[in-house]
Amino acid sequence: MEYVIYEAKDMVGVITINREKALNALNSQVLDELNEAFDAVDLNTVRCVVLTGAGDKSFVAGADIGEMSTLTKAEGEAFGKKGNDLFLKIEKFPIPVIAAINGFALGGGCEISMSCDIRLASDNAVFGQPEVGLGITPGFGGTQRLARIVGIGMAKQMIYTARNIKADEALRIGLVNAVYPQAELMEQALKMAQTIAGNAPIAVRNCKKAINEGLQVSIDEGAVIEEKLFGDCFESYDQKEGMANFLRKKDDPAKVKHVAFKNA
Numbered sequence: 001m002e003y004v005i006y007e008a009k010d011m012v013g014v015i016t017i018n019r020e021k022a023l024n025a026l027n028s029q030v031l032d033e034l035n036e037a038f039d040a041v042d043l044n045t046v047r048c049v050v051l052t053g054a055g056d057k058s059f060v061a062g063a064d065i066g067e068m069s070t071l072t073k074a075e076g077e078a079f080g081k082k083g084n085d086l087f088l089k090i091e092k093f094p095i096p097v098i099a100a101i102n103g104f105a106l107g108g109g110c111e112i113s114m115s116c117d118i119r120l121a122s123d124n125a126v127f128g129q130p131e132v133g134l135g136i137t138p139g140f141g142g143t144q145r146l147a148r149i150v151g152i153g154m155a156k157q158m159i160y161t162a163r164n165i166k167a168d169e170a171l172r173i174g175l176v177n178a179v180y181p182q183a184e185l186m187e188q189a190l191k192m193a194q195t196i197a198g199n200a201p202i203a204v205r206n207c208k209k210a211i212n213e214g215l216q217v218s219i220d221e222g223a224v225i226e227e228k229l230f231g232d233c234f235e236s237y238d239q240k241e242g243m244a245n246f247l248r249k250k251d252d253p254a255k256v257k258h259v260a261f262k263n264a
């Protein structure tokens with residue numbers, strides 16, 4: 001792959017968008033390679049993915065404006081579908097994906113971060129949906145996910161004004177979970193990924209599914225989704241061993257052990 005790097009270590013995968021000269025802007029090739037990178041994640045060994053951008057200036061500065069500039073209506077729609085299909089794949093990816101947002105997250109950059117489960121930002125990160133200043137709407141999920149994350153009023157304000165916001169404001173409105181000095185961002189993202197990877201993997205996956213699917217339906221239907229995914233955890237090695245470990249600890253605190261969950 002020319003523009004995407006995939007590495008895996010200690011149950012954590014790291015996908016880096018590596019098109020630094022164009023501030024990691026998303027052209028069709030980057031989108032295709034990101035698709036390939038997610039396909040390359042071995043779900044038997046990797047339990048959490050961190051998605052980031054190369055360099056210390058930009059996470060992703062949006063969809064590629066040069067490529068979009070000559071598209072017809074039909075081609076524009078197809079380009080939107082290409083981005084949406086990929087971002088839906090990230091959103092529904094079986095294991096958690098953490099966005100480590102190391103700079104500009106504009107347009108498609110803000111949108112790809114919103115398809116991730118958790119957003120951590122560096123203190124120099126800048127967020128925005130500048131599309132209406134370019135004569136288009138957000139096209140990779142911005143009109144759909146931003147309102148779900150920060151609320152309707154703030155999403156409409158950001159999208160209609162095309163005004164960028166800095167990391168501290170993104171934190172204040174709930175667009176990101178935490179802000180770190182640039183030099184610490186990856187370390188903190190990997191630390192969180194390791195914590196997630198150390199927990200029972202079937203349970204973590206089922207939590208992601210229950211939260212995502214529950215948000216699309218009524219609370220009654222959501223409760224049914226939860227019951228099924230809760231039930232699905234039982235009789236697994238991880239459930240039996242996780243609970244047995246708790247009970248052993250109660251008998252004798254000396255027996256406190258970290259459970260090596262098996263994804264089984």
Ligand code: CAA
Binds near residue numbers: 111
């Ligand atoms: N598409 C293509 N190329 C881009 C790009 C983008 N979105 N963003 C930056 N680049 C390129 C620049 O053209 C430039 O390339 P050259 O060196 O070949 O000229 C290089 O990256 C560096 O960019 P700048 O010189 O502009 O860097 P800067 O520090 O002066 O400004 C910036 C940084 C404020 C992020 C500015 O680059 C910028 O405003 N970029 C565009 C941001 C944007 O509008 N994104 C939304 C795109 S639309 C979209 O994403 C639609 C959607 O929803 C799917």
